[in-house]
Amino acid sequence: MVLSKSFFEPFRWLYAPQKTAIIFAFRTLLATYIALVIALWMEMDSPRWAIMAVWIVAQNSSRGEVLSKAYWIIVGNITGIIVALCIMGSFPQQPLLFELSVALWVAFCCWVASCTRNFRALGMVMAGYSCAIVLFSSVSDPNDTFMIAMSRGSYFILGILAENFTARLFDLNLHHQAHKKLNEDLQNAVEEAIQSVSKMLDGDAWAVAQSDQLLSAMIGLNNNIEFREQEMKGTGHTGDHARAVLASVSGLLVKATGFSIHLKQIQTDVLNFHYIVPLTQNYLLKLREQLKTGGSLSETLRALNALRWECRQRIADSFYKNLEQYQTTSDDYARRSLNDRILYQSLREILAELEVTLRELSKSRDFNLHDKFRFEVKSNLDFKRAWRNAIRAFFAIALGCFAWEVTGWDRGYLFLAFLCMGCARFCLFENATLACLGWFKGACIAIIVGGFYNFIIMPAVSNLNFLFILMVIPLGIGALAMCVPRLAPVASTYTFFFCYMLGFANEGRVDEISFLNNALAVLMSGVFALASYRLFFPYRARKLRRQMRMKLLRGLHQLAQASSLPLAREWVGFVSESFVVLMRQLNEDRNTTLVKTYRHGSMAVMLIGINIIRLRHMVKHDIMTEDIKDILRVVLRRIAAFDGRRAEYAQHARTVMIAHRAITRFRQREATEKNLAVRVEVSAAISSLILIAYALDKNASFLRIKKH
Incomplete structure (x- = not known):
């Protein structure tokens, strides 16, 4: 029987690994050997913890990620040790208070970790389980x-x-390599955004969908800037300029999406707008070519300003120039002239955002630029998820302590230490049950492979170097598997527990009884954690998607009625983060209609929110008259009432209907208004209301959430 090529494809990571995976495996194995030799040479009591630490911090990623991970693990480790000394000093003879304090501390660390980003969260996780490891390891003799x-x-x-x-x-010229890599990532993001914008100028719906994928890619890049800054330490505020580039690119995509909607709605009812679209597309094509060559952007910015000036001039001409010879009726001309102004203004906003993007990109390229520029990106905290993680961890550990007290198991301290470790780590994942299952699988594989080495290999080997050569195979396979995203959760747990199960020591190897007891403790910690996480707040993808949709709708509800308004880029960042979570839940879903609904629904919420912010600013300023402001207040109240808790069809349809009525009344008012400033504001209000009405109408299935 001849095996097909598809049979071997899932194992390609093993027989044909990538170069980066080979380098990662080699350097991690070398670090493991160095740590083990030093620990044995210093005659430490349990050298396996040294090599376990190597595999905890090991990561096949940028150097900045490894540095950040190492830093926060050390900070978390020190914090956990300090808390461990405080708890043991406070409750040395009170088992109930002692165990309750440990459970509360780990739960608190899970809560904080769920509210933080990147490896700061891992630092809090480390503070939780390092405290538990120290306390449960010394529970038999508090004096130690x-x-x-x-x-x-x-x-x-x-x-x-x-x-x-x-x-x-393996890191040569780290500063310049990191700067080069960051600029390449930023340039790719800008080029992809420009390509999407060029297609949106034709009203290409596929380009609008493609921009969704680009937004999710930029979220990942935005998180990685922190690690690039670690590598470029001492090189000014390049990271701040990079964040500004990504924020501007996000705004560019949102504005281009709004323009494509305007174009789709009114492109057949304009006067002379279409002539400028080929000019803009030609400019964008030349801009992409120039970005690839890496030349100066000064000439490009002058051409961009010329296009912006042309749009501004056309808007002014539509107000002042007498075009009676082109009119069929005054109403017809007024309507088409207004549509022209809306499209010109929308295109002008795109070009203005593009100019900001190019200027910030130029500054991020300058390695020697040492300015005082700051650009902060606020993180959105999910307190509901944080509380759930804390409650799950507390009850899992509390029940584990209860089981230990009832059974009096002599390896119960080891079982609880690993249970605390697992509960703390699981809070880093959205799908805690899946992470728990990966932890359990990795532990089982480590027990089997560790048993083989402990019973078969180690008794026949007396030389450390030869033993480590034999260990290269299981650890090397684990390192290569860690470079595969779908295998990483299992592989990282496997390598960690494999090092523990071998139990390196100067005085000899682990005997069979101790190995089996340790294996049972590791196995039961996985079983107990898995059962607990299926019992307390079990993960359901459908329920999580509904919660994220409710979160987005409540965000719109708050935008429409809150006393303080966020910045537009803050709203884009909030929706983008929620959007990435939704896309991860749909990553394996084969229902393409559902995926498309969620993608366009998220973009619709982003677009509606941006235009709500614009309308709120119009109401706040004194340019418009009170009767116009009253109409806008009615629309905002309707959106505020449409908060997702009672999202029946009638409420949704009524909101769309009121938005369309406001558009009709504003069009009539704009045609007769003599105050130029008011006409400009009314035109902007019509533009925003068109986008809100379209987004509400075309994404009804996403915005109307059923109670169950």
Whole structure:
């Protein structure tokens, strides 16, 4: 029987790994060997914790990510040790208060970790389970708590230093390489955005959908800027300029999406707008070519300003120039002239955002620029998820402590230490149940492979170097698997527990009884965590998607009635983060209609929110008259009432109907208004209301959420 090529394809990571995966495996194995040799040479009591620390911090990613991860793990480790000493000193003879304090501390760390980003969250996770490891390791003799704390802390620091030392051997000219990589990523994002904008100028619906994917890619890049800054430390505010570029690109895509909607709605009812579209597309084509060559952007910016001036001039001409010879009726001319102004203004906003993007991109390219520019991106905290993670961790650990008290198991301390470790780590994942399952699978594989080495290999080997050569195979396979996203959760747990199951020591190997007891503790911690996370707030993708939709709709509800308004880029960032979560839930969904609904629904919410902010500013300013403001207030109240809790069809249809009525009344008012400033504002209000009405009408299935 001949096996097909498709049979071997899932194992390509093993027999044909990428170059980066090979380098990662080699440097991590080297760091493991260095940490193990030093720990044995210093005659530490449990050298396996040193190599376990290497695999905790190991990551096949940018150097900045590894540095950030190492830093926050050390900070978390020190924090956990300090708290461990405080808890043991406070409750040395009160088991109930002692166990309750541990459960509360780990739950608190889970809560904080759920409210933070990147490896700061991992630092809080580390503070939780390092405290638990120290406390449960010393529970039989509280007088040894300080020595055990110092020992465990030394192991982690030794492992992290060994990993960082070997990683630096592969990093040449890190500052410039990081700057070059950051600029390449930014330029690719800008080029993709320009391509999408060029297609949107033709009203291409596919380009609008493609921009959704670009937005999610930019969220990942925005998170990675923090790590690039670690690599470029001392090079000014390049990271701030990079964040400004990405924020501007997001705004550019949103404005281009709005323009494509305007074009689709009124492109057949204009006077002379269409002539400028080919000019703009030709400019965008030349701009992409110039970005690829890496030349100066000064000439490009002058051409961009010329296009902006042309749009501004056409808007002015539509107000002042006498075009009676082209009119069929005054109403017909007024309507088409207004449509021209709306499209010119929408295009002008796109060009203005593009200019900001190019200027910030030019500044991010300058490696020697040392300005005082700051650009902060506010993170959106999900307190509901944080509380759920904290409650799940608390009850899982509390029930584990209860089981230990009832059974009196002599390895219960080890079981609880690994249970706390798992509960703390699971809060980093949206799907905690899936992460728990990966943890359990990795632990089972580690027990099987570790048992084979402990019973078959290690008794026949007395030389450390030869033993480590034999360990290259299981650890190397684990390292290669860590470079595959779908295998990483299982592989990282496997490598961690495999190092623990071998139990390196100067005085000899782990005997069979101890190995089986340790294996049972590891296995039961996985089983208990998996059962607990299926019992408390079990993960359901459909329910999570509904919660994210409710979160977006409540955001619109708050925008329409809140006393303070966020910046437009803050709203874009809020929706983009929620959008990425939704896309991850739909990543494996084969229902393309559902995926399309969620993608366009998220973009619609973003667009509606941006235009609500514009309308709120119009109401706040004194340019418009009170009767116009009253109409806008009615529309905003309708949107505020449409908050997602009672999103029946009648409410949705009534909101769309009121938006259309406001558009009709504003068109009539704009044609007769003599005050030029008021006419300009009314035109802008019509533009925003067109986008709101269209987005509400075309995304009804996403915006109307059923109670169940």
